[in-house]
Amino acid sequence: MDIKIVLLLVLGVSFLFFGCAGKKANPNEGVKYDEIESTEPDDSVTSPPAEEEVSDDDSTYVEAETEEDDSDEGTVEHEEEFEADEETEDLADLFVIDTDKPLEGEGLDVKSPEQE
Amino acid sequence: MRLILVMLLMIAGMSFANDALSDVLEARADYVSCDVDYAKDWLSMRESCGVEENVSVFDSSSYVEDLEDDLDDIYDAAKDGNRFSFGLNILEIAGDSLKLIGEVVKDALDHKTFAFFSCVREGEPSLKDDRTDCREDAIDKEKTAAEDYVEFELDEANEEIAILDATGVETSGMEEIVEYGEELIEDIDPGYSTYDPQEIQKLHLRHSRLVFLFRAEQMLAVLNYAEPIIEASNNDNKEEILDREDALREDVEDLLDMCEYSDEVEVNSDYAKENLECWEDGMDALEEFNDLRWLILEGA
Numbered sequence A: 001m002d003i004k005i006v007l008l009l010v011l012g013v014s015f016l017f018f019g020c021a022g023k024k025a026n027p028n029e030g031v032k033y034d035e036i037e038s039t040e041p042d043d044s045v046t047s048p049p050a051e052e053e054v055s056d057d058d059s060t061y062v063e064a065e066t067e068e069d070d071s072d073e074g075t076v077e078h079e080e081e082f083e084a085d086e087e088t089e090d091l092a093d094l095f096v097i098d099t100d101k102p103l104e105g106e107g108l109d110v111k112s113p114e115q116e
Numbered sequence B: 001m002r003l004i005l006v007m008l009l010m011i012a013g014m015s016f017a018n019d020a021l022s023d024v025l026e027a028r029a030d031y032v033s034c035d036v037d038y039a040k041d042w043l044s045m046r047e048s049c050g051v052e053e054n055v056s057v058f059d060s061s062s063y064v065e066d067l068e069d070d071l072d073d074i075y076d077a078a079k080d081g082n083r084f085s086f087g088l089n090i091l092e093i094a095g096d097s098l099k100l101i102g103e104v105v106k107d108a109l110d111h112k113t114f115a116f117f118s119c120v121r122e123g124e125p126s127l128k129d130d131r132t133d134c135r136e137d138a139i140d141k142e143k144t145a146a147e148d149y150v151e152f153e154l155d156e157a158n159e160e161i162a163i164l165d166a167t168g169v170e171t172s173g174m175e176e177i178v179e180y181g182e183e184l185i186e187d188i189d190p191g192y193s194t195y196d197p198q199e200i201q202k203l204h205l206r207h208s209r210l211v212f213l214f215r216a217e218q219m220l221a222v223l224n225y226a227e228p229i230i231e232a233s234n235n236d237n238k239e240e241i242l243d244r245e246d247a248l249r250e251d252v253e254d255l256l257d258m259c260e261y262s263d264e265v266e267v268n269s270d271y272a273k274e275n276l277e278c279w280e281d282g283m284d285a286l287e288e289f290n291d292l293r294w295l296i297l298e299g300a
Helices: A003-019 A085-092 B002-014 B019-050 B061-080 B083-108 B113-167 B171-193 B195-229 B238-258 B268-298
Strands: A036-038 A052-054
Touching: A036 B268, A052 A085, A052 B195, A085 B195, A085 B268, B019 B061, B019 B083, B019 B113, B113 B171, B113 B195, B171 B195, B238 B268
Parallel strands: none
Antiparallel strands: A036 A052
């Protein structure tokens, strides 16, 4: 095959993949609180939050997917995708809260064998 | 200045690892090891009685091995300060302990003599005394660690309140919870000094409720602070943010009513059940609260 045709094919395919790529899907785009069914939370100190399942009814929302957090607490870290002004960032940063649940006396009632 | 305050808040929100957590978990692991040691000694004593009274007893070595493996995992989780793994491993050892007890009961029905049972009964009291001493040592260790742990939490909570207060957030709800936390610290010494696991568990149940309520109050405080700011903003997601904030505020207020704090724990299992409901319902709210951050940023 002529090298020029090969190069044109490669460039054309590259454009299809990269030239058409738009803004990354916002994992939370359009997800409504009251349409979300959360799975049982994982209270690991390094755990990700529960994946949110979107109802099938009338949803056009993107399913929320979150990345595992490396911190000791159950907060979520998303890749920073937004260019917000400082005031908006300051406000948004107030919406950060730990989701880990404390232990409640586990281990105090492990049973031992006793006389029959 | 505002940016510094908010950065401090983010750090407080993420929370430094509580240095006393490993100490609390290790003390609890020590407590569990008292039961494992008792089980091993009891089985060994029972086997000796079997030899003495010429009756066969089941081979418990694999069960003991399971308990020892479980205990190793518990200590590993404790050293790592990994609460989730610790809790899971406790469930594991509890399950294996019940399996062992099941085998003991089954074996007891298998050609045993009255003399054998008498032998075992006579050997038990000294083993139980050893277990009691072991448990009391573990409880003393945990008491100190628990006081440190809650002190650290209260320091962090006060830091968070100070930061939010400086931002203009109304924090009286959070402050009230901190006051309850200070009362809890006062009750740690008398509670642990009973050496009664039920009394000690009451303190843990109260602690869990207070942690939940502090976070619920924090959510409510921030939602109330943010609402007029969002209302006045040109955020692209303003309507959705306000709708979701309204829904969340209502849910948090319901949770605060449903999960109202009491320092009186009458029946541990009832209080634990209420805590479970609070946390299960509250977890949705906590996650929604965290999700609002991205909605605000995305619409900026």
